[in-house]
Amino acid sequence: DTGVSQDPRHKITKRGQNVTFRCDPISEHNRLYWYRQTLGQGPEFLTYFQNEAQLEKSRLLSDRFSAERPKGSFSTLEIQRTEQGDSAMYLCASSLRQVYNEQFFGPGTRLTVL
């Protein structure tokens, strides 16, 4: 399978704990995106990378959120001191460099904060 993969698929945590999610993009894709999707809503952009450089961060991405893409391959999204409002599906997507190119989405990581 050469699609976008995300790990874990589900994460249940207690409020105040830290969590980290991983995304492995399609191998030749140099752009990687993180989105957050709450129930019944469309995905909202969080941040994106071109290779290892983080080029934009949404205002949704508070100081408790940090994302990295070391060596321009896989990416991690960490949420510190989780809150119940962080409960959502976190989607990763990758694409080739051109803006009009299709973004291929992973299956997502569903986070539940108790």
Added chain:
Amino acid sequence: AQTVTQSQPEMSVQEAETVTLSCTYDTSESNYYLFWYKQPPSRQMILVIRQEAYKQQNATENRFSVNFQKAAKSFSLKISDSQLGDTAMYFCAAVLGTNSKLTFGKGITLSVRP
């Protein structure tokens, strides 16, 4: 503001019939890209169809076609010969700037009745 609006929360269509899903957007950009994505229940998001704003011809992909009205900022999706497998949430999305991030509408739940 750069927004994508889907005002219909849900629709239902009989198998083999045609259905049209509506979408409007707002942008001050002259060059942008529009997409329809499909998200089946508990499955990952996949691209259905794409339209470049500079192209006057409406995009088609097999049973899926769009009606792109640039002046009205309207981008509707027509599904012909609806199939049970078309049951899903459909999101209208757009790349409205140069950073390639997708802005999504709230989505519409489409149910195809046998």
